Amino acid sequence: MQMNRFKGTEVSALGLGCMRLPKVTPEKEDIDYTRAQQIVDYAYEHGINYFDTAHMYHGGMSEEFVGHALKKYNRSSYFLATKMPVWMADTPAGVERIFNLQLSRLQTDYFDFYLIHALNKSVFQRCKELGAYEFLARKKQEGAIRFLGFSFHDVPDQLEIICNEYEWDFAQIQLNYLDWEMQDAKRQYEILERHGLPCIVMEPVRGGLLASPCEASNRIFKEARPEQSVASWAIRYAASLPNVLTVLSGMSNLEQIRDNVSTMEHFEPLTEQDYSVISRAVAAYKAHSTIPCTGCRYCMDCPNGVDIPKMFSLYNHYAISRDADGYRTAYAALPEAERAESCIACGICAQHCPQAISIPEKLAQIRETVAKL
Structure with a gap:
């Protein structure tokens, strides 16, 4: 070593x-x-x-x-x-x-x-x-x-x-x-x-x-x-x-x-x-537009139940693979409370993010992306 x-x-x-x-x-x-x-x-x-x-x-x-x-x-x-x-x-x-x-x-x-x-x-x-x-x-x-x-x-x-x-x-x-x-x-x-x-x-x-x-x-x-x-x-x-x-x-x-x-x-x-x-x-x-999340989970637990790291991980996989069907299926398989739609933009998560990600904004972006698939 x-x-x-x-x-x-x-x-x-x-x-x-x-x-x-x-x-x-x-x-x-x-x-x-x-x-x-x-x-x-x-x-x-x-x-x-x-x-x-x-x-x-x-x-x-x-x-x-x-x-x-x-x-x-x-x-x-x-x-x-x-x-x-x-x-x-x-x-x-x-x-x-x-x-x-x-x-x-x-x-x-x-x-x-x-x-x-x-x-x-x-x-x-x-x-x-x-x-x-x-x-x-x-x-x-x-x-x-x-x-x-x-x-x-x-x-x-x-x-x-x-x-x-x-x-x-x-x-x-x-x-x-x-x-x-x-x-x-x-x-x-x-x-x-x-x-x-x-x-x-x-x-x-x-x-x-x-x-x-x-x-x-x-x-x-x-x-x-x-x-x-x-x-x-x-x-x-x-x-x-x-x-x-x-x-x-x-x-x-x-x-x-x-x-x-x-x-x-x-x-x-x-x-x-x-x-x-x-x-x-x-x-x-x-060349891919991804969210710079490391999966550290400092943002968790979300008081409204959103699985923030999972939301970002699925989105990033889609951003790189462009597999719309796979993304849609994986997203729909999650409990509703864990999806981006459950975000109420309270901002508590963003205060704890080491990467300074504007988490509510990114979750809103994910909602829009999923809606268009």
Whole structure:
């Protein structure tokens, strides 16, 4: 496994993200412990030593699972990362309560990497109001946190403000070859590099999208390197950047983790020719008008029952395939409450979307599209 040096330690260049673990019931958040344990074990046995979770992943069940799954391994042999959702704390005491609950769930007395979760302008303001950074800095001094950082979902100018406000050890941003320009990941990466903050990459495969962007893109990748998976291009893209500490991938089955591990065990940084291939594949993908949803489910649950990620997934499949009959059939098979027609445009979902998607507007667009099929 490719390793990267960080403050006297060695971190695996591939990390296991625990937001998309295998589930017992696909439409729910319940984790299939047997299959998920197999993924964790495979990761550990093949040199992955960075395990990333969060308070809200899998409806609060991810931390409990990760604590259970890693318990059999020597605590000093891996890095454990989780995150503080300050929007879930009403008071400074609430921040402490969440932190202590996380220690309990994860069956540990310290975190290696601890992040303030999903910082943007409003969440950062909430962080300051609650004194969250100051509390976590004290926990770091006490030894309950080794390295303190944050994950980020906002514009580059806000990232600059956050980097200047406090002393951080690292930061986590969404970075992949599609978002390098579309979500301004390039500027975010450059800001972290300038501040000397190692970059942890989330969504390198954009919620699975870049494992198969579209037929034209897939063909471009396969013609260039027939022996490599399409997903491997996305992993290599992120891992080739010099300031990237680890690339987090939410691997939900053994096939995915075997492929990603193989990529990083025989890691080859991208060449100029590879970058040219990616540019052509991105151009082919951009020819389709899709919704930039990663399937993170931060927007859920909708108070009116709309299955927002499912709506966007079906629409994107149609936008790329142009299979009107298939789209119409799949849409009609869903319960009425889960369809776009049930949206009342309350806007609660949009407030939580890391991609800043105007969700009610996109659902209205979907309604119009379906009506015309």
